[in-house]
Amino acid sequence: MVYETIAFALFALVTVGCSLGVVLVRDIWHSALLLGGALLSVAVHYVMLQAEFLAAMQILVYVGGVLILITFAVMLTRTEAEVSST
Numbered sequence: 001m002v003y004e005t006i007a008f009a010l011f012a013l014v015t016v017g018c019s020l021g022v023v024l025v026r027d028i029w030h031s032a033l034l035l036g037g038a039l040l041s042v043a044v045h046y047v048m049l050q051a052e053f054l055a056a057m058q059i060l061v062y063v064g065g066v067l068i069l070i071t072f073a074v075m076l077t078r079t080e081a082e083v084s085s086t
Contacts, residue, residue: 004048007048008045008048011041011044011045011048012045014037014038014041015038015041015042015045018034018035018037018038018041019034019038021034021037022034022035022038028074029074032067032070032071032074035067035070036063036067039058039059039062039063039067040059040063042058043055043056043058043059043063046058
């Protein structure tokens with residue numbers, strides 16, 4: 001029981017930290033990576049609640065789908081000035 005509480009607290013901190021990072025980070029790439037971390041940690045919470053199907057759908061739909069769409073949108077909308085300055 002103690003290990004479950006420690007694991008829950010750890011992943012709750014990861015979820016809150018990544019969620020704050022999504023809002024506060026100015027770089028869109030880092031924001032997308034932090035969004036992936038937050039969504040994966042929510043999937044871990046589903047596993048802790050013994051809802052494995054929900055965890056699998058969380059990973060497939062949100063992390064696999066939405067995060068890839070964000071990545072492609074950022075790659076397609078970058079301007080030449082941004083590409084040459086990095």
